[in-house]
Amino acid sequence: MQGAAEAVSRYGQRLLDDPHFHVAARTWRRWEGEVGQRGWPPEATAIVLHDALGRWPEELGFQPPAGWIRPEAHQEADVNRRTFVNVTAAALVPGPTATQYVDPALISYFQEQLEGHYRADMLLGPHDLIGTVSAQYQLIDKLVRSAQGETRSGLLRVGAAYAALVGWLYQDAGDLSAASFWRGVTQEIAARSRDPHLFGYSLVNLAQVRTDLGDGYGVIDLCEAALVDDRLFPKVRVMAMQQQAHGASLVGDRTAVDRLIDAADGLISRVDDDLPWGNACRRTPGYLEVQRATCYGRLGLGREAESLWSQVLDAVPATARRDRGVYLARHATAAAGAREPEQAVDIARAAAEIAVETGSARMRRELGILEKAMRPWHDAPVGRDLAELLAPVHEGS
Incomplete structure (x- = not known):
């Protein structure tokens, strides 16, 4: 049992490129003792078992959850095509339209x-x-x-x-x-x-997607391209600098993160334009500290990120419920990084509730990052508590 668990753990670490992936010997022992009634493994474990053994979990005696569909059965091509058609139809209206007074x-x-x-x-x-x-x-x-x-x-x-x-x-x-x-x-x-300000804003928008794709250098390139224009309003410069800080965190450059956030902080009091777009830096309490805390969490600075999130969340209004859910999930991840798993689970309870209510994929993604951070406690009671409170989130995804 010990050897089998270690072999699958090593296999999973290579497959997922995740040194923290681990199947404990007692987990394997429990599986072998629960033939015909095994609980469903986490998604990453299911993928590793299939790749290592050539069998999906239900073929190994696990009890699949309601609605389980094997990844190979998903009609991804059809779904992607329908999505593309729907998206482009909303943006691209072919041909001229009848002339009218505007x-x-x-x-x-x-x-x-x-x-x-x-x-x-x-x-x-x-x-x-x-x-x-x-x-x-x-x-x-x-x-x-x-x-x-x-x-x-x-x-x-x-x-x-x-x-x-x-x-x-x-x-x-x-x-x-x-x-x-x-x-x-x-x-x-x-x-x-x-409009140079709007064009700079559009580059920051592209950089936001690159951030979610984990492309740090792509983020930096786009933000630097925006900041080349000295005419930009302070608001656009603040947005470009904070987004570039996210790019810096993705490539592990803590010095650049602090330099860029500090420079943006020096400009934020000068944001006084009446443009209707890009006003998050004015309406979001602690806007730049939110960015710094997010970057610190990404850099693995658990205790520093946890301290910042504690301050930021005190200022988030009740009306910003979805943002609060994202911040709570990041706060929980920072607590896990600071080796405080019980606190992480306590914080995650509220985030999971908001994730179920809003259906935000961004929030689910943040909770997925929390799950990875909590893997060292996967088989401990606190790990099982986390799995239980996140189950409704996964069911709604």
Whole structure:
């Protein structure tokens, strides 16, 4: 039993490129003693068992959960094709449209609607808003084809902001392909508007997707490209610097993280533009310390990240429930990194509840990172407590 558990552990560490993957001898012993009624293993363990033994867990006597579908049975190609069609249909309306008069007051109308969408996103999450916001983008695109002069320029600017929001909604929903597509639309419309601030913002948007893809140098390249333009408003520079800090954390450069966050902090008091987009740095309490804490967690600085999250969360309002859930998940991961597993599970309880309510893929991803951080305690009571409280999250994914 000991040898089998060690062999699977070594195999899993190579397969997953994760030195912390481990199957304990007593876990293996429990499996062998529970023929016909074994509990379902964690997803990573299921993948390792299949790759090592050529059998899926249910073929080895484990009891599959309701709705279990083998990965090989997923019709991923069809799903991806349907998603692509739906996404592009919302952004690309072919051919010219009938000419119509476009009142300049529509610019203010769409800007006011945009602010409402930002507030609704914090309360509802992505899934209920994607259709509404992308439909409004379609309308703006239609109006741009008839508008003239400054009205056209104004609609292009607000259209880029709507495209950026749709991209964010897809990113929060976990669809990075659709998010990348809409970030590309944002960049195109920003370029057509000839607004340097909006174009810099579009590059930061692209860098956000690169952050989620774990491409640190890609993040840095895009943010440096944005910061080359000395004309940028302080808000855009703050956004580019904090995003570049995320890129630096992905490549393990703590010095650059602190330098960039500190430089952004020196600019944030000068953010005074009336642009309707990119206002998270003004409306999010402790905005830059949130970024620093996230970067520290990514760098493995558990105790420093845990201390920052404790301060940040005290200032998060109840209306920012989804952001609070993400921060709680990151706080729990930092506690695990600080070797405080019981505290990590206590913090994770509230995050799991919010994840179930909102359906945010970003939150589920953060809780998945927590699960990896908690692997040293996988077979301990605290590890089983975590698995139990995260079960509803996995069922809703």
